[in-house]
Amino acid sequence: MSHPGRRTTIHDLRAMKEKRQRIPMVTCYDYPTARVADETGFPAVLVGDSLGMVVHGFDSTLRVTLDMMIMHCAAVARGAKNCLIVIDLPFATYSASDLRTSLETARRAMQEGGATAVKVEGGRRMAPVVGALVASGIPVMGHIGLTPQSIHMIGGYRVQGRGTAAADRLLAAAQALEQAGAFAVVLELVPAPLAQHISSQLTIPTIGIGAGIGCDGQIQVLHDILGIYEEFMPKHSKRYTDVAGQMRLALRAYHDDVVAGRFPGPEHSFES
Ligand code: KIV
Numbered sequence: 680m681s682h683p684g685r686r687t688t689i690h691d692l693r694a695m696k697e698k699r700q701r702i703p704m705v706t707c708y709d710y711p712t713a714r715v716a717d718e719t720g721f722p723a724v725l726v727g728d729s730l731g732m733v734v735h736g737f738d739s740t741l742r743v744t745l746d747m748m749i750m751h752c753a754a755v756a757r758g759a760k761n762c763l764i765v766i767d768l769p770f771a772t773y774s775a776s777d778l779r780t781s782l783e784t785a786r787r788a789m790q791e792g793g794a795t796a797v798k799v800e801g802g803r804r805m806a807p808v809v810g811a812l813v814a815s816g817i818p819v820m821g822h823i824g825l826t827p828q829s830i831h832m833i834g835g836y837r838v839q840g841r842g843t844a845a846a847d848r849l850l851a852a853a854q855a856l857e858q859a860g861a862f863a864v865v866l867e868l869v870p871a872p873l874a875q876h877i878s879s880q881l882t883i884p885t886i887g888i889g890a891g892i893g894c895d896g897q898i899q900v901l902h903d904i905l906g907i908y909e910e911f912m913p914k915h916s917k918r919y920t921d922v923a924g925q926m927r928l929a930l931r932a933y934h935d936d937v938v939a940g941r942f943p944g945p946e947h948s949f950e951s
Contacts, residue, residue: 687722687763689796689818689862695722695895696884702896704886705904708734708751712901713758723763725798725898726752728770728828733902740827743769745784749792756793765820766794770828773799775807785817798865800826802852806859813860821856823849824890825868838868838889846873853877853885865898866890868915889915 695702706727707713716724730751731743745768752766766788773781785797796818799805809819824839833839840849849869856864863884866874871891878885878894887894902908903916909923936942 686761686795689763691722692763692863692884692896693882696882702884702886704896704898706730706898706901707755707759708901710754710758713755713762716901717759717762721762723765723796724755724759726755726764726766726792726794727798727900728767729900733900733908739830740767741770741830743767745769745772745787749787752788752792752794763796764794765796765798766792767798767800773808775804778807778811781808782811782815782817785812785815789817796820796862798822800828802849803855806855809856809859809861818862819860820886821853821861821864822867823852823856823864823869824866827867836868838870840869840873846870846876849873850877850880853881857881857883863896866894889913 692702702723703721704723704725705716705721706729707716707724708726708730713724726748728740728743728748730747731737731740734751735743735747737743748766748769752764756764768781768784768788772784788794788797797812798820799808799812800822802821802823805821809821812819825833825836827836830836840846850873853864853866861883863886864881865886865888866877867888867890869877869887869890871893874885874887874890875893884895886896886898888898899916900908903913904919906918906921907923912918933942
């Protein structure tokens with residue numbers, strides 16, 4: 680639940696889990712959508728590196744840079760006054776083998792982007808990064824299961840954690856992130872029973888995307904649920920409206936008005 684006038688904190692999210700209140704999250708990439716998400720009462724928004732695909736038209740998240748993330752996050756921060764603002768640290772800007780760079784990336788994301796938390800992709804191997812950032816006062820959200828920044832290692836956008844060994848590894852990864860100090864963990868493309876089990880084993884909230892109803896919260900990509908991104912519709916998403924269709928209708932009407940001389944009318948014009 681967001682509290683007008685007071686920005687949601689990581690402690691509020693944990694309290695929501697304790698009270699069994701589901702945590703709704705959505706991605707945001709700009710000022711107007713952040714304003715609407717904030718007004719709607721989302722306790723947290725994610726400036727996801729999915730913006731590389733749905734806003735910039737790349738075929739993966741790998742070409743997203745820290746400067747791009749900071750620019751989008753700063754716009755979101757101007758629009759979202761009450762939400763916790765989580766920013767994705769982009770591909771290859773953080774790693775356990777270079778904690779100094781990881782810290783510098785997160786510093787820029789927070790100081791220049793105005794984020795109030797960061798998200799990193801990866802399981803056990805990310806625990807030292809999470810630990811180092813948390814020790815510097817930076818709230819960190821983990822992200823396991825399908826981790827799009829590792830798509831070339833994984834070999835495709837497919838469900839993760841199938842089979843006993845893989846399921847055990849995923850649970851161990853979630854626990855390692857919790858122990859390192861993460862305040863929440865995203866579970867992406869994980870079988871629903873496994874996601875529910877992981878959620879029951881953690882004290883921090885799990886935020887699912889393609890991970891079933893048993894997670895503590897859910898996140899979706901804004902452009903998928905609004906029907907703005909038409910190239911691909913993931914099975915786990917639900918289209919709540921058809922913004923691209925509405926845009927087509929409106930732009931067609933404007934285009935035709937100009938061509939036919941119906942716009943601008945006297946009411947849109949100025950006397951001398
Ligand atoms: O970048 C993103 O939008 C994400 C969500 C899918 C969790 O990481």
